[in-house]
Amino acid sequence: MGLPSDVHPTVEDPRVEHARYWRFPGLPGTELLTARFVTTSFVRHTHPTYTIGVITDGIEEYTHPGGRARVGPGGLAVVGPGEVHTGHAGIPEGWGYRVFYPSREVVEGIARERGIRGTPAFTESGIHAPEVARILVDAHLAADHGDPLTASALTRQGLGLLLRTHGREPAADPAPHAARPEVERARRILEARLLDPPTLEELSAEVGLGPFALTRAFRGVHGLPPHAYVNQVRVDRARALLRAGRPPGEVAALVGFADQPHLTRHFKRHLGVPPGAYQRALLAS
Incomplete structure (x- = not known):
């Protein structure tokens, strides 16, 4: 299988x-x-x-x-x-x-x-x-x-x-997690601009929070700094497209990686297998 x-x-x-x-x-x-x-x-x-x-x-x-x-x-x-x-x-x-x-x-x-x-x-x-x-x-x-x-x-x-x-059971949270609104705005901007993400300075200016403070707050909410979060979202979206049968080279462009080797490098760092092998195995099974 x-x-x-x-x-x-x-x-x-x-x-x-x-x-x-x-x-x-x-x-x-x-x-x-x-x-x-x-x-x-x-x-x-x-x-x-x-x-x-x-x-x-x-x-x-x-x-x-x-x-x-x-x-x-x-x-x-x-x-x-x-x-x-x-x-x-x-x-x-x-x-x-x-x-x-x-x-x-x-x-x-x-x-x-x-x-x-x-x-x-x-x-x-x-x-x-x-x-x-x-x-x-x-x-x-x-x-x-x-x-x-x-x-x-x-x-x-x-x-x-x-x-x-x-x-x-998950620990009860007495107060809902209140992320800084700047972090939520930054997340939405990054996910909407996977193909052309802003620089950290541009992102900071757009949400109104300094680069260092934004990076620290973003990591506190999402566990990753903004640039790593972008790559995580790209890999997650690439997985869905690969499962749907889209060619890896096309997937790389659709999620914002420079080319297929760029996709492969990040994909293996997240999942341990190259995207082509991942796709062939899942489609075959």
């Missing part, structure tokens, strides 16, 4: 990177990644879905809203929707993992069955839960082998156990 990326693993050399990003029909609302990374590192970025990765060998290190995590074999790297995080090898040999990207709706549905209301969060990001890890690896392998019943049953079992042991 799905095709491998342009880089293929070899049994002889565990330092060779490989990545396969795909969608399995037996797991609706969920995308999957199987990968080994050595020199690849992920810039600060977000996903609209949950990210639940089971480390199968090596060590991954990453930053997340709660600090820094270092996760080895049998551990889980868990990040919520919209949470800014990074990722890189924690040892020279790199790390291998199997990742689930379930949508909010998928996780919320399982959480409701566990009595958790709203969009659930987790008590920590780097999680030691060997039983959950074992179940989720078996679920991922079942998807690899085209077994929808086993994949769906074990995924639900593993996520349910993870929520029971490490899940929590």
